[in-house]
Every structure is written in C-alpha cells, then in structure tokens.
Amino acid sequence: MAFNLPCACVIIGCIFASLVKTSNISDVYPPLWKESPGQFSDYKIENGKYIINFWSYRDRLGTYKILLNKTAKYFAKFSLENEQNILWGLPVHHGWQYHTGRLADPTQSTDCGHKSGDHLCISVDSWWADLNYYLSAMPFLAAVDSGIMGISPDNVTFLPPSKDQMNFCYNVSNCHLSFPEAMKKWNEFYQVFFLSHSSSFDDLLESLWAAHVSSLDVARKNFQNRLKYYSKQEADFARSWALFVDYLAPPRFPTTLIRTYEFQKELPRRMLVSGDKAPFISDFSGFQNTVLFALNLLHKVHKYTGLLIVENIGKIT
Numbered sequence: 001m002a003f004n005l006p007c008a009c010v011i012i013g014c015i016f017a018s019l020v021k022t023s024n025i026s027d028v029y030p031p032l033w034k035e036s037p038g039q040f041s042d043y044k045i046e047n048g049k050y051i052i053n054f055w056s057y058r059d060r061l062g063t064y065k066i067l068l069n070k071t072a073k074y075f076a077k078f079s080l081e082n083e084q085n086i087l088w089g090l091p092v093h094h095g096w097q098y099h100t101g102r103l104a105d106p107t108q109s110t111d112c113g114h115k116s117g118d119h120l121c122i123s124v125d126s127w128w129a130d131l132n133y134y135l136s137a138m139p140f141l142a143a144v145d146s147g148i149m150g151i152s153p154d155n156v157t158f159l160p161p162s163k164d165q166m167n168f169c170y171n172v173s174n175c176h177l178s179f180p181e182a183m184k185k186w187n188e189f190y191q192v193f194f195l196s197h198s199s200s201f202d203d204l205l206e207s208l209w210a211a212h213v214s215s216l217d218v219a220r221k222n223f224q225n226r227l228k229y230y231s232k233q234e235a236d237f238a239r240s241w242a243l244f245v246d247y248l249a250p251p252r253f254p255t256t257l258i259r260t261y262e263f264q265k266e267l268p269r270r271m272l273v274s275g276d277k278a279p280f281i282s283d284f285s286g287f288q289n290t291v292l293f294a295l296n297l298l299h300k301v302h303k304y305t306g307l308l309i310v311e312n313i314g315k316i317t
C-alpha cells in the first residue's frame with residue numbers, strides 16, 4: 001500500500017515533467033475532429049429520432065463534439081475557447097485509440113478499423129472500443145436526459161453492433177435500465193452544472209471522475225473476454241491502463257484539452273506486439289518506454305499486494 005500510490009505519482013510526475021508548450025493548438029484535437037458531425041442535424045433522422053452509429057469513429061466522435069459544444073457555457077468562466085472543459089479527456093483519448101489502431105478488429109477476420117480497409121469502422125471485438133462505448137454513449141445520453149442537449153430524451157437512438165447486443169445500450173431509457181448505477185453517476189455530474197452557479201472546478205472534476213469510474217467498473221467486467229485477441233504485451237498494457245485510471249481518479253487528474261493531450265502523447269503510439277519489452281522498445285520515445293514500464297510495474301505491484309486501496313481512498317475523500 002505504501003508503494004502503489006507513489007508509483008502512480010511517479011508516472012504522473014514523469015508526464016508532467018515532459019510538458020512542452022504545444023505550439024499549435026490545432027494539433028491537440030482528435031483526428032477528424034473538424035470533419036465529424038457537430039450538431040444533431042448532421043445525423044440521419046428516422047421516425048423522428050436521430051440515428052447514431054457508435055460503431056463509426058466519425059459518428060462517435062461527433063457525439064463528443066456536440067457534448068463539448070453544449071457544455072461549453074458551463075466552463076466559460078474557467079478559460080477561453082472551452083480549453084478547460086473537463087470533458088475533453090474523453091474525445092482526446094478516443095482519438096488516441098483511433099490513430100494507434102486500437103479500435104480496429106483485433107481478430108483480423110474483417111477489415112473493420114484497419115488502415116487498408118474500412119478505417120472509420122469501430123470493431124465490437126476491440127476491448128478499447130467497448131470500454132469507450134460506456135464512456136461515450138453513457139455520458140452523451142445522460143446529457144440528453146439532463147436537458148442540456150436541447151432535444152427530447154426519446155429522440156435519439158443508437159445502432160446496435162453486429163454481436164453481443166446485450167452488453168450495450170441504445171437510448172436513454174434502455175441505458176438507465178441496463179446500467180442504472182453508471183447512468184445515475186453521469187446524471188449527477190450534469191446536475192452539478194445546474195445545482196449551483198458557484199460549483200467549483202474541483203466539484204465538477206470530482207463528479208466527473210465518479211461517473212467515469214462507475215462506467216469503467218461495469219465495462220471492465222463485461223469485456224474481459226476481448227483481451228484474448230491481443231498479444232500478451234497489449235493485453236497486459238490494457239489491464240495496466242484500466243487499473244491506472246483508478247489512480248488518476250482520487251487525485252482528480254484535470255482532463256482538460258491540453259493536459260490530456262500532453263498526457264497521452266506518452267502512451268504507446270501503436271498496438272503492442274509480442275517481443276515489445278519496455279523500456280527497450282526502439283520506436284518509442286524514452287518517455288513512452290518509461291511510462292509503459294511504470295504502468296506495467298504498477299499493475300504487478302497491485303496484483304501482488306492485492307489491495308484495492310484506491311477505492312478506499314476514493315471513498316474517504
């Protein structure tokens with residue numbers, strides 16, 4: 001226990017030490033940000049409902065874009081141009097998943113998500129994509145439900161994936177039924193916007209992380225079986241990453257645009273393959289190697305000690 005938190009802090013510290021002022025803010029946006037839908041009318045309408053395909057990178061990214069747009073006014077007091085909107089963490093991380101090939105079909109049985117094939121396709125077999133579904137569909141629908149999106153909760157529906165439909169949810173009422181706890185936490189997050197005009201940045205961050213962790217808790221359980229499609233190195237990294245997120249929550253890592261961008265620049269820039277051994281991966285930077293090594297170490301220590309200290313800390317604070 002004495003060891004885990006410092007270890008996580010080293011990783012975070014290491015990343016912040018590498019902060020170099022980003023010279024061009026347009027570099028920090030996720031790939032295809034400009035080209036993706038930015039308003040509801042950019043989506044198809046059928047029977048009075050907007051139809052969104054979360055298995056297309058462009059559609060999924062578009063939901064984040066609308067969310068960022070509609071929540072901008074609540075963050076205006078913290079910065080210009082919405083930079084301090086803490087919801088940026090979600091699309092920026094999703095962009096990293098996309099450009100590192102992590103949304104592609106890991107079984108290689110289809111060309112879904114592969115550069116040479118249907119590169120905008122998001123594979124239901126991707127562990128990363130499935131976890132992200134809970135961190136895109138749920139925050140989006142809870143926002144619709146809370147009224148900040150300006151449409152009726154019954155007016156939006158998502159297309160199902162090609163398999164495992166029971167593991168996902170498709171509209172506001174259906175998501176509340178299937179994932180009550182996580183949806184409740186996301187709803188509470190949006191309530192913080194309205195509850196008081198004086199809600200601080202820290203209140204928002206705390207509430208965001210509570211919702212984030214709640215989504216991830218269900219997602220991690222539901223998609224364990226996807227990890228078998230990956231190299232041992234990638235599966236280990238995925239587990240380490242999912243664990244590390246628990247360590248980012250208690251200190252309330254500020255998931256603003258530039259911070260998240262700088263942070264994930266240090267994450268593996270491609271899928272890990274067998275033979276990749278941090279900190280000796282030749283096409284990774286020194287920082288990327290160090291971060292990967294530290295993440296894996298954190299996971300090992302955690303496994304040995306078997307202590308879920310973070311959850312307890314989260315409850316105390």
Ligand SMILES: *[C@@H]1O[C@H](CO)[C@@H](O)[C@H](O)[C@H]1NC(C)=O
Binds near residue numbers: 024025026027
């Ligand atoms: C920033 O990046 C955009 C798009 O990549 C480019 O059009 C623009 O010229 C860049 N600006 C600077 C100052 O480098």
Ligand SMILES: *[C@@H]1O[C@H](CO)[C@@H](O)[C@H](O)[C@H]1NC(C)=O
Binds near residue numbers: 047048050154155
């Ligand atoms: C949304 O729902 C209302 C009724 O609740 C309906 O009148 C409207 O046409 C729907 N569709 C769109 C695209 O707004």
Ligand SMILES: *[C@@H]1O[C@H](CO)[C@@H](O)[C@H](O)[C@H]1NC(C)=O
Binds near residue numbers: 039070072073
């Ligand atoms: C939100 O989107 C609308 C329509 O695309 C645009 O006019 C507006 O400037 C955007 N607001 C922010 C804060 O990005």
Ligand SMILES: *[C@@H]1O[C@H](CO)[C@@H](O)[C@H](O)[C@H]1NC(C)=O
Binds near residue numbers: 154157
């Ligand atoms: C929501 O989705 C469920 C399951 O697909 C469906 O049975 C229900 O009619 C949908 N509700 C609305 C309001 O669209």
